[in-house]
Amino acid sequence: MINEEISQLIKSRKSIYPNEFNGSEIDKEVIIELLQNANHAPTHKLTQPWIFKIFSSNAKIKLLNEIFNINTDMDELKKNQLSQNFQKSSHIICICMKENSNLLPEWEEISATAMAVQNIWISCSGTSIGGYWSTPKYAKHLHSFLSLNENERCLGFFYLGVHDSNRSGTSRRKNILEKTEWFE
Ligand SMILES: Cc1cc2nc3c(=O)[nH]c(=O)nc-3n(C[C@H](O)[C@H](O)[C@H](O)COP(=O)(O)O)c2cc1C
Numbered sequence: 001m002i003n004e005e006i007s008q009l010i011k012s013r014k015s016i017y018p019n020e021f022n023g024s025e026i027d028k029e030v031i032i033e034l035l036q037n038a039n040h041a042p043t044h045k046l047t048q049p050w051i052f053k054i055f056s057s058n059a060k061i062k063l064l065n066e067i068f069n070i071n072t073d074m075d076e077l078k079k080n081q082l083s084q085n086f087q088k089s090s091h092i093i094c095i096c097m098k099e100n101s102n103l104l105p106e107w108e109e110i111s112a113t114a115m116a117v118q119n120i121w122i123s124c125s126g127t128s129i130g131g132y133w134s135t136p137k138y139a140k141h142l143h144s145f146l147s148l149n150e151n152e153r154c155l156g157f158f159y160l161g162v163h164d165s166n167r168s169g170t171s172r173r174k175n176i177l178e179k180t181e182w183f184e
Pocket residue numbers: 013014015016132133134135136170171
């Protein structure tokens with residue numbers, strides 16, 4: 001038997017987008033709890049490659065301005081939409097990762113970092129905290145803004161905010177048996 005409570009949390013995890021956030025702030029203590037759960041992700045050789053750079057309040061505006069500086073050709077509509085997303089979000093986590101190429105291939109470190117993000121995402125299940133992972137192309141150009149070292153990378157943003165949405169159900173999935181092959 002598997003844990004019914006955990007199954008329920010996993011199945012009810014979903015992306016909540018900033019247009020569904022109500023603009024309320026999440027307490028820093030709660031963000032730290034989410035990060036503690038992230039930190040329990042599995043990691044080969046215990047390299048723990050995830051690095052989280054977290055923006056709130058005025059720092060969000062600095063990040064937004066940097067994104068505008070990078071994307072000089074971003075149209076006004078997109079800029080406005082992004083500004084609103086930033087305003088409605090409580091915290092924006094820049095998901096970063098440290099490569100340890102002498103120890104492990106990069107894909108293992110990306111995988112471990114994604115598992116850390118999944119822990120955050122599942123921890124939000126069934127609460128008024130919502131979020132989603134955004135992977136815009138410009139994330140890789142934030143290297144110096146985020147003070148990343150040469151062996152570190154930004155893998156996108158996790159937008160976090162408070163929502164009142166009771167939108168239910170997860171996005172449609174193909175039947176797992178269509179993606180499974182058994183050898184018995
Ligand atoms: C690695 C990764 C990158 C993602 N990047 C984006 C993105 O750039 N834009 C976006 O709208 N959603 C992005 N998503 C969210 C997915 O669109 C979302 O997880 C998917 O639609 C399934 O919905 P669910 O999370 O509610 O199950 C990303 C998800 C993952 C795991």
